[in-house]
Amino acid sequence: AQSVSQHNHHVILSEAASLELGCNYSYGGTVNLFWYVQYPGQHLQLLLKYFSGDPLVKGIKGFEAEFIKSKFSFNLRKPSVQWSDTAEYFCAVMRGGGSQGNLIFGKGTKLSVKP
Amino acid sequence: SQTIHQWPATLVQPVGSPLSLECTVEGTSNPNLYWYRQAAGRGLQLLFYSVGIGQISSEVPQNLSASRPQDRQFILSSKKLLLSDSGFYLCAWSNYNEGNEQYFGPGTRLTVT
Numbered sequence: 001a002q003s004v005s006q007h008n009h010h011v012i013l014s015e016a017a018s019l020e021l022g023c024n025y026s027y028g029g030t031v032n033l034f035w036y037v038q039y040p041g042q043h044l045q046l047l048l049k050y051f052s053g054d055p056l057v058k059g060i061k062g063f064e065a066e067f068i069k070s071k072f073s074f075n076l077r078k079p080s081v082q083w084s085d086t087a088e089y090f091c092a093v094m095r096g097g098g099s100q101g102n103l104i105f106g107k108g109t110k111l112s113v114k115p
Numbered sequence: 116s117q118t119i120h121q122w123p124a125t126l127v128q129p130v131g132s133p134l135s136l137e138c139t140v141e142g143t144s145n146p147n148l149y150w151y152r153q154a155a156g157r158g159l160q161l162l163f164y165s166v167g168i169g170q171i172s173s174e175v176p177q178n179l180s181a182s183r184p185q186d187r188q189f190i191l192s193s194k195k196l197l198l199s200d201s202g203f204y205l206c207a208w209s210n211y212n213e214g215n216e217q218y219f220g221p222g223t224r225l226t227v228t
Contacts, residue, residue, distance in 0.1 A: 009156065034216065044159075044205065044219040090158060094215070102149075102174075103217055107158035 002027040004093050006106035013081050014114050021076040021109050023091030032094040033074040034103065035065055039087045047089070050074065061085070083115045117142035121206050121220040129228055134179075134193040136223050138206030141187065146208040148189040149217065150181055153203040162204075165189060201227045 007022035025031065035047040048059025055067040065076045074091060091106040118141045128134060140146055147166050151159040161174045163181035171181050178197050182190045189206060203224050207217040 004158075006158075032215070036219075043221050046216055046218075049214075049216055092159075102161060102164060103159075104161075105151075105159040107156060 002093065002095070002104050004091055004104050004106040006089075006091055006109050008109045009107070010110045010112070012112045012114065015083055016080050017113075019076070019078040019081045019085070019111070021089055021091075021111070023074045023076065023106060024072050025074070025091075025093040025104075026072065027093060027095060028072075029095060033065070033067055034092040034094070035059065035063070035074070035076050036090045036092060036105075037087050038090070038108075044090070047076070081111070081113050083113045085111060086113045087111055117208070117218065119206060119208055119218060119220040121204075121223050123223060124221065125224045125226075127226045127228060128196050130198055131195050134191070134196050134200070134225070136191040136204055136206075136225070138189040138191075138220055139187055140189075140208045143187070143208065143210050145186060146210045148183060148187075149207040149209075150189065150191050151205040151207065153205055153222070159205065163191070196227045198227050201225055 003026045005024045033050040036044050037047045038044045047063055048057050050057045050067045058064050063078050065074055067074050088108045088110050090108045092103040094103050120139050149164045150162045153159050163173055165171050165183045168183055179193050203222050205222045206220040209215050209217045
């Protein structure tokens, strides 16, 4: 069965530190990849997505992610975090093609940014 | 623009009581609809999805059921709640013609006592 692994359960950083959250998936075929973010008390919302093309994807709020097919990875990065980035981050994978669009989510990584 | 509504926002129910959570979507036609349960430290677990009216697929066997009586309405139900049904339930929609990414509702916090 397909699965998504997020390596860190909780990451604590100081403001201005760089961020990298790991995400690996197990499906060997074509995939669409997503990072979702859930700020405290808010809806789960899309941060960025990869469907095809340039494997380095830019998202909102200065986030980016790189799809490395050979490593089955889609790590999320931000060069300098802010206190407002405190949230829970979820990596998700959808098998490519078709209209069904079922997502498989990782267990999430909580990010706490100290001011 | 599209919006997704869920109600109620919070619910406390005794064990053995029935459940009905409602999700409605506005601003899109023939969406795919999803019910997820989110548990702390366990991510989001897909419970049901629907590609059209009356078409429901279950991802995990459980005490819950889903129905889609209208194109943009998705209902999560149970005849008799268990303690283990407590959790945070999220509804989502996607549309292949609009990028196929999923958009999530605000969720319902269910506590079974």
